[in-house]
Amino acid sequence: MSSDYDLASEDEADLIAATTPSVDKKRKLDDIETGNDLTVKKVNTGPSPSIPLANRVLRERFGLPSFRLKQEAAIARILDGESATVVFPTGAGKSICYQVPAVAFRIQDQETGSRAPEFSGVTLVISPLIALMKDQVDALLKRKINAAVLNSSVSRDHYLATQEDLRLGRLDMLYCAPERLNSEGFIASLKAIPGGIRLLAVDEAHCISEWGHSFRPDYLKIARFAQEAKVERVVCLTATATPKVAQDICKAFNIPSEGLFTTTVYRPNLRLLAQTSTTHTDDVGRLASFLTKHPGPTIIYVTIQKGAEMLAGELVARGFQARPYHAGMNTDVRTKTQDNFLASGKMIVVATIAFGMGIDKPNIRNVVHFDIPSSIESYSQQIGRAGRDGLPSTCLFNLSTKDFYLRNIFTYGDRPSDRSLRLLFKDICSPERQNLKAGDIFEVSLYHQSRDVDIGPTTLGILYAHLELHYKLFRSAGALYTDYKYKPQNSRLISSDESPSARAIVRASVTKGKWTQVSLDDVATSTGIARMDLVRKMDEWNERGAIELEKRGVLNTYRLEKPLPSDQEEIDIMIKELDAGMAEKERQDLERTTALIDLVTDKKCFSRSLAEYFGESGVDMPNECGHCTWCETHEQVVLPDEPPQPPDPEKIKRILSVVKVRDDPRLLAKIAFGIKSPRIGAMKIYNTGVFESMNVCDFMELVRIFTEECAREGGGSHGDG
Template sequence: MSDDEFGFNSEDDDALLEAAQVISEPNSSLKRSRDDADADNDLPLSKKPPRELPSAGDSEGIKQLALKALKENFGFEAFRLEQAAVISQLLNGGSATVIFPTGGGKSLCYQIPALVFGELDKQSGDRPPHDGGITIVVSPLIALMKDQVDALVRRKVKAAVLDSTRTREQFIQTNQDLQNGTLKLLYCAPERLNNEGFVESMKLVRGGVRLLAVDEAHCVSEWGHSFRPDYLKVARFATEIKAERVICLTATATPKVATDICTTFGISPTTGLFRTPMYRPNLRLLARSSASKDDNYPELISFLRKHSGPTIIYVTVQKQTEALAGELRSEGFNAESFHAGMLTEKKTELQDRFMQNDDMIIVATIAFGMGIDKSNIRNIVHFNIPQSVEEYSQQIGRAGRDGKQSVCMFFLSPDDFYLRNVFTYGDLPSKVSVRNFLKEVFSPENAALGIGEKFSASHTAQCNAFDIKSSPLSVMYAQLELQFGYIRATTPIYSKYQYEVTDYGAYHHADTDLAAKSIRASALKAKKYLTVDVDAVSRKPGLVRADIVGRLSKWNENGIISLKTSGVQNVYIVQRKLPSTDTEINAIADKLYSEMVDRESQALQRTKEVVGLVTGKKCFSRALAAYFADDSNGLPDECGHCTWCETHQQVVLPQVPPQKPDPALMDRILNVCPHDDPLFLARIAFGIASPRSTQLKLKNNPVFGSMPVCDFKDLVRAFIHKCTNSITAY
C-alpha cells in the first residue's frame, strides 16, 4: 500500500510556519498551567479516576442531551447499535475502543460528545462560555477528514482540518477559532504529531483537549494489516496534551489487534471495548476462480450486465484502473478510473459524480471509498486479491448501507499472486542497506551531539543512497524513536525558500529589524521568484534560523510575499547518547531487519488468509465472523447467500507451480547490474522497482521482470549462489 493512497505528505503546510508554528499559542491569560495538572496525569487513561462531570441531572439527563444533539445536528431520531453506550462512556469520563463495521456510524461516537461537552458545561457553570475545549481527531485519510469537516460545517458545527490542502487564510481562521475557544473539532494526520509547534500548542489550547479520537486505530498494532509506527506516537501525544479521554475507532480488528489498541492507550478491555457484529444479511458474498486473469474479463462483463447499480471495482495498481475502465466503456458501461496519482480536482469531481449517479462504475485502487457515504452502492467487485481479510471486510462493507440486497464478487486467479508478491517483497531492504543507513544516522558527527541537540536528514536522499523505499525507511526512523529511544522527530525544515513580492511597499519599508534587512539584502532575483539561502543568512552575527524563517512566514501570512518551499529535511532531536561502535550499530541493524522479515512473513500469511476465506468449505459469512472472533449470536451455521451456501461447492484455485530460475536470464541480469546485492538482483528479475533500479534506469531494460513466474525466494537464493562474495551478508 503506497503512502499516497492515504494522503501522507511530509512536505505539506509545515513550510508555512516552520518556526512560527502552524497554530500559534493562545494568549498567555488563557494558557493552562502544566503545574496544575492532576497528580495522576501520567497514569494510563483507563486507570485515572473519572473526571467529575458537571451535573446533568443523571445518566438519563446525559442521554437526553446526546439525543438532542443527534436530532438537531444530524437529523437522526435514535442511536444505532452500540453508539449510545460508547457516547455514555465518554460523557461519563471514560475512554473507549470502538470496533464497528464499515458504515456502522463510528464518527458520531466522537462528534456527539464534542457537541455535548459545551451543554454540560452550561448546566454546571464550571467553565466560562468559550473555555469548553476541543476534540482532536487523528486520521490518516485526508479525503475522509475533509469530507467530515465539510459536512459538519454545513450543519453549523465549528470544525477544521489541518492538512496540505488548506489555504493560508484557512490556517489563520483556524488559529483564531482556537484562540477564541469557538472550535469544536480539529482534524489532523498522525504525521502532524512530529510538528513540535503543533504539539506544544495543543498542550495549551483554550479549555483543554476534552477528547482525542483516533481513527483507523488498528494502525497502532504490529499485528494489524496496516501497521504504521507513527501511530504509536499518538498515545504519547495523548499523555503530553493531557487529553481527558480517548476514543479509538476501527472497522477491522482481530482480538489480538483490539488488545494491542487497548493496551497502547490504557483502555480497559472489560469496560471500554465496544464491538458490534460483522454479519450483514443483505450482502451476497460470491467468488469465482479461473486459470488466468484473462478468463475473468468476460465473467466480469457478464456480472455487470446482470447486476446494475452503483459499483466499485477494486484492483491493485493504478494502471489497471485506467485500462479496465477503458475496456468497460468500450462495452457500453458508464465507467471511470480512480487512483491516488490523479489530480485532487479530478478525484473530487469523480467522487461527486459517483455520489449523484445511479449507474456509475468506479474502477479504483484502495484510494477510493474511504469516507464515501453513499447508501445505495449495489456491487463491490474485487478483481484482484485484497491484501488482507481486514481490507476485504472494510471494502465490502461499503455496499448496501441502505439495507437492500447488494452483491460482492471476488474474482480469483493465480496471476493475482504476482502483484501481491510485488507489494510484499518490495519493501524489505537488504541487511547491508539497513546497516549502511544506520551508519549514516549514527555518523561520528551525529554521535558527537549532546542530548537535546538536533540533526537533519533528507529521507529522499537516503532512500536513493541505500536502496530503501520510503515506507520501510520511515518505519526504521520511528523504531529508533519509539523502541530504542535514541531520537525524537520534530518539525521538518526546508532547504530552499523562494518568494514573490506581492506588496512592495510593505516589503521594503514595514520591517527594519536585522532579519528583515538580511533577507532583503541576500535574496537573489530570478525571473519570477527571489531565492534566499536561509542557512547562510542565519549564520550572520545576531541571527538564528528561526528568525529568518519566522520573518518569511509572517510576511507570507500578511500577504506581503507569496512563499514557496522545497527540499524537505526531516529533523531529529537526540534523546540519549547515540551509538558509535560497529558492534552497537550491527546489533540494532539485526533487530530492525529481523522485525521487517517478520512483517514480510505476516503479509504473506494475510494473503493466504484472504484466499482461504473464499476457498474453504465453509460459509463465507461465518468464516469472516470467525476471523474477527465474532460469534454473531443468532446467525445460523450457514447464511444462505454466499457461494458456499448456494452451491456447497468449494471454490478451487488452480495451481500453477513456479518455474526454476533461468541461468541464462540470470547471466543477462548480471551483465547489466552490479553484483553487490543478491536481493536487488532478484527484484530486477521479478520486476520489483526500487530507488536503485530507478536510478540505474533498469525498468525499461528487457531484463527487468524477466522471471516473474519464479518463486521470489528461489531467485534470491540463486543470486546468492552467483554472487559468492555477498553470501556472508545474507
Template sequence: MDDDFDSGDDLFDNVNADELVTQNKRPASQGLTAKGNDDSHGNSKRQRLDLVGVGQKLLREKFGYDKFRHEQEGAIGSVLNGENTLVIFPTGAGKSLCYQIPAIAFEEVDKLNGEDRDFSGITIVVSPLIALMKDQTDALKRKGITAECNDSTKTFEQLQQISSDIRSGKLRMLYCSPEKLNNEGFVESLKYVPGGIRLLAVDEAHCISEWGHSFRPDYLKVARFVDEIKAERVVCLTATATPKVADDICKQFKIDHSNVFRTSPYRPNLNLQAKSTPNEKAKIAELLAYLDKHVGSTLVYVTVQRQAEELATTLRGKGHNAEAFHAGMKVEQKTSIQDRFMASKVRIVVATIAFGMGIDKADIRNIIHFNTSGTVEEYSQQVGRAGRDGLPSYCMMYISHEDWYIKENFARGDLPCKSSLDGLLHDVFTREMIKGRDGEDVIKLNHNELSQAWDIRASPLSILFATLELRYGLLRAITPEYSSYQFEDRGFYNKMAASDGSPEAKAIYKHAKRARKWYTFDIKAAMAGGLSRADLVRKLNHWNDTGAIMLKTGGVEHRYRVLKTLPRTNAEYSKLVKELYADMESRELDALQRAQDVVDLITGERCFAAALAEHFGMSLPDGKTSCGHCTFCTTKKAIELPPKPPVKVDIAGIQAVLKACDVRDDPRFLARVAFGIKSPRVMKLKLQNNSVFGSLEDHDFTVCINLVTSKFPVLMPCSL
C-alpha cells in the first residue's frame, strides 16, 4: 500500500495518549553537558563528564569513531541540552551523527537528569530522498539501532511491523518525507507516540528557504509540524546554507544564533580546477585527455539524462569503464550501478544530479563537471564527495557558452503567463465545496489536470498552493484521497466481512467486485448509500492492519480545507494575481542569477576555494586568502570564456514557429516553443516533436518573446 497518501486514519489505533514533555529552554552550553545543570550545581562537573562519556561511548561502540570531528560535539551538546540547533557542515563532514547519537542517547541522558520515563521516545527525521532514508536506516540497523523509514516502497508486512514497533516504544528513529506532513492521520498519530517526540531532525534544511537552491514547498510546513506534534527540540542540517538561507532557517525554527554550528567547506586535499572550452566537441577531447591522466573512481556530472547516456557511450567507445546514471532509469538498474561503483567495479559514472546523495565512498578521486553547475551550492555539495579519505583529489569544471542555454532553459520554464495564473485561481476558487469530516469546507483538486489545463509545471504549481496556504491563509492542504481502492484477500476477508455487522463492512462486501486476484471497491457507489468516505476507508485500513486484506490504492486527489472567504471580486483576483506573478518573476530571476554566480566564481580573479568559502559566509582557515593549488592560484590568471558568436535575429525562424503553432493567446508560450522549453501545453500539442521546437535556442529568450509580440502585438486573453 502506498502510504504517502493514505486515508488519514490514525496509524496507531487503541493507543493511550501519552502527554508529551516540553522542556524549558536554556542558554546553549559548550560540549556535551547535561541539560538543567551548570557550574552553580555541586554535581555539574560529574554529570558533564558522564554525558561526554555517554556520547563518546556511543560514538565508539555504534559508529566506530574514536572522537568527534569539527563542531560535532558542540552541536550534539546543544541538541541534548534541549536547544533548537542548526548544523551547517560540508558534504561528508558527519551531519547525520548530530541526530543519530542524540536519538540513542536520550535514555541515558534522562537518567543523568533524574527523569524517570517509561519510554525514551522517538526521533523523527524529515528527509526528501527515499534512497537516502533507506541507506541510513539500513546502516543503523547493522549497528543494532532500531530505525525505519515510512515510505511508499514498504511492503504490507513491513508497514505492519513498523506500526507495531512504534506502538510498543521499540523504535528509536523514524524517517519520513516532507510530503508526509500533509497526511492528517500521520500528524495526529505522532502526537501520541509512547515517550513523545524527543527530537525532530530536518535534513537538507535549506529546502525550507525560498532563497535556497532547491526550495521545496512542503518543507515550509515542517515548522508547523514541530508545533503540532510538540517535538521537544529540533535540529536542522544542511551542507549548503548561505548566510541568508541560514537566517531563514533560524527564523522558521526559532533557533538562536548561538546554536548555529558551522564548518568551513574548504578541504585542503581537493584541487579545484576549471577550463573554458568553445564547444562540446572540444570539451569531450579535454575530458578524454583528463581521464587518461587522472586515475581512480570518478563521477562525471552532466545536466540532462540524454547527455549521461551519450557521454557514457562515448567513454566506453574509448576504452573507459563507464556507466550512465539518471532518474529515468529503472530502480534495479540504478541500484546495480551504484553498488558496482561503491565496490570499484565501475570506475566512471556519468550522472545527472540524481546520483550522489548519501554516497559515502571514501576514495572518489575525481569529480568532473562536464557542464557548468546549476548553482554554487550544488557545486560545493558535489565536489565534497571527492577525497573523503583525505588523499589528494581533483575537481574539474568545464565551462562554455553552450552550458548557459541549458541553465536558462530550466529557469525560464516555470513562469506561466499572467492569464494562465488568473485562470487557475478562478478555476480553483469557484470549485464546488464538499463538507469535511468536521463539517469544514473542502475543495478537491487534481494537480495533474490543473497543470495540463493552465500550462503550469508541477513544481511552480506546488509552490503556488503552498503560498496560498502559508502566506495568504486561504487554503490548507490536508490528507489527499485516492479515487481507486483495490485489495487482495489474505485468506480472512470473507470471514471478517461476514462477522462484521457494521454498515461499512456490508457496503464494502456489496460493492467490491473480484477479478482474477484483486477486488475493486467502488467507493462512490458505497457512499451513495449515505456512508462517509472516512468511515469506509477506516474500515478498509482496519482490515488491512489486521491482515485480512492487502490494500492497494491509486488516483491521488489533493484536498484543501478552506480557511477563510476566497476571493470573489475582479479586484480581489487582480490583486492576488499581481502579487503571485511578481513572486514567480523574482524566482525566475533568482534562478538565472544562481547560474550566473557559478560563472562568476569560476571566471573571477581570485582563489576558487576562497570564493567558495565566502559564498557561504566563511573564509579559509588560519586567515589565508588563497589555497595555493586551485587553477587560479597555480596560473594567476582568471578563466576566460571564448567570445560568444553573434546571433543574427531569425525572422524566418519565428514565422515558422507561428506557422506550426496556431496559439495566439500567449507570447511566452510561443517563445518557449522557439527556445525549446517543454511545458504541459507543449506536450499536449506534441510540439516537442516538431522541427521548430528549439529552432531558436541560440537566441536570447527575451528576444524570442519580443519577436513573437512584434508579429502579434494584440493578443487575445489566455483561454486554454
C-alpha cells in the first residue's frame, strides 16, 4: 500500500526491524572491513588488471561485444576499488558502469579466494524512477543475474523474500529509492548484509547538488549513509551535469578529479530546430504540419497533465496515432501506452516529464517540446532520447510567451510564505515537543501538516530535510500507520491464536460492512501491549492468509538529535535562513529558464552552445554543426514582444472583496495568478471567478501590491521578497 510520500506497507516493518536484535553477519570476516574514506589511495602504473574480467563479463553475461566511450575506464576504476562519477548523455550506457562490476565482484572473489560466495556483498542502486528500476531488474533476471527491487510497488511477500536473499548473501544487486534511506530499519538491514555494500550506485546523481536542475534533499542523505554503512566504493551517474554540479557530486563522496568520467553531449545525428509563436498562433496546426513532414515514433513533451490529455485528443482528431502519458493516469494504462510505443513504428506519445526515463527505444525519430522545459539540463536529457540508433532525428523546440505562465506556476508555487513558515515552526516546536529530549521520537502526519500550514508536500519534504541535515534537529526514523482494517480470510486461524496480542486485537475490532477496523493506538494504551507487537501480529496474520490487511494514515517519525528550539529569536533566525534558501532556489529556477531561452535565441549554433553550457569549451566539433536552426538559416529565433500586463486595479479590488484574509500577501498573489495550494483549495476559491484572473501579470508585482494592501488593512506586515 503506497501513499503520497512513497511509503509502503514494509516501512513500518523496517521500523520494527530497527528495534529487533539481529546477528551482524557482515562482520564475520575481518579482512572485509572498510574505512570511512571512500577513495583508495594507490598509484596506477599501467593498464588495470580488471579490464580483462570486465570485458569477459560484458560478453558472457550481457551479450555485448565491447565497451563504448569511457565505460571501460570507469568500470576498471571501480573494480580496482575506487569511486567514480560518470557523466554520460542519455543513451550512452551509464547502467553498464555499475551492472558489470556488480556481477564481476563475485567472480573476483572466487578467482582470488578472498571471500566465500555468501560474503560477496551486494551492489546497492539508488534510483528515483520506479519504472526504470523494474525494467532493469526484469532484464537482469532474464540474464540470470540476481537482482531485486524494494519500493512501494512490491508486495509484502516480495519484500520478505528479498530481505531473506539479502541475509543469505544471494543478491548481486538491490534497487531502491532514496527515500528508503529514511527508514532506520532498512538502513539496519543494509548494514547487516554479509560482505557489506561493495558498490553504491547513485543514479540521477545531479539531484545531490543544490545547483542542479532537480535538487532532491533526500539525495543529500546518501553521502551520510555511505559513510555510516561503510560502503566500499561509490559510482555516481547522471546524464546532465555542469562543471559546478559535477564538482558538488565528487565533493559529496570524496571522489578526486581523476575519478570523473565525462563524454560529449554533442549528437551529430540530431537536428535541433526552434520556432516561436505568439498568443494567437495556431500551435496545434503547426505541430500537425511538422508531424506530417517528420513521421515516425515521437515524444511530445508538455508541462501539465491536462495539457497532455488535450493535445493528444486534438492530434487524434487530426488523424494521428497519439496517446497521452502522465503520472496521474492509471498504472495499467501507462504501462500499456509505454509497451505500445516501444513496439510501434509511428506512435506519438504526448507526455509530461513522467515519460521517457529509461525508455530503451532506439528509433525515436522526433522529440518535440510543445511547452518550455524547465532548464537546459531537462532539454538536453529529453532530446537525448531521440535517434539512439544513430539515424537522423529531429528535435523541435516551440517557444511561446504563453508558456512562461506555466513555468512561473512551478517556480513561484514552490516557495512558502512567511506565514506558512511560522505556522510550520509553531507546529514542529509545539510546547509538548519542546519537553522532549535527544533520542526521543515524535510523529507527524505530513499530509495533514501540509494542508494546515499551506505548504505543498514536495516543499515540505525539502524543509524537513534542511532541518535534519543542516540544523541537525532530528533524523527521519521511518513511518507508522494510524488506520488498520482487515477482512477475515481464515477465521479459524484467528480464533485459534491465543497470544495476548491476538486476543487484544479481536476484542477491540469493530466490523463495518466488509471491513473490520481496529485502533492499535487505543489497544496499546488500554492493554499495555507494545504497539510494535500488535503490528507484528497483524502482519503475521496477513502473511499467513488469515486476513486481508489494509493500512492507511501515514505518520512520519523523527528521532530528536537535540532538544527542539524554544527561543523565538533562534526560531526567527532559522525561518529567515530557510526563506532565503527558498528565495535563492526561486531565483535559480528563473535563471535556468532564462538560460534556455537565451540559448535558442542567440546568434549561435545550438549544438555548440549546449556543449559549452556543460563545460565542453574545447569540444571536438566545428563552430557550426550544420543541423540546427541557426546553422541552417543564420536567422535569429526572436521571442515575441509580449511583456506582462500591469495589474488591473479593479481586479485587485474584486479579489480583496471575495477573499477576506489579510495575513498572507503571497496567498492573494497566488490566487490572482492561478497557483493552487492546500489553503486555497480549502477556501473554495477556484470557482469564484477571481482565481487566475490576473495570470498575464508579473507574479512578484502582484506580491508587492498585495503586501501593501495587507499592510494598509492591518492584516500583517510580513511580505515576501
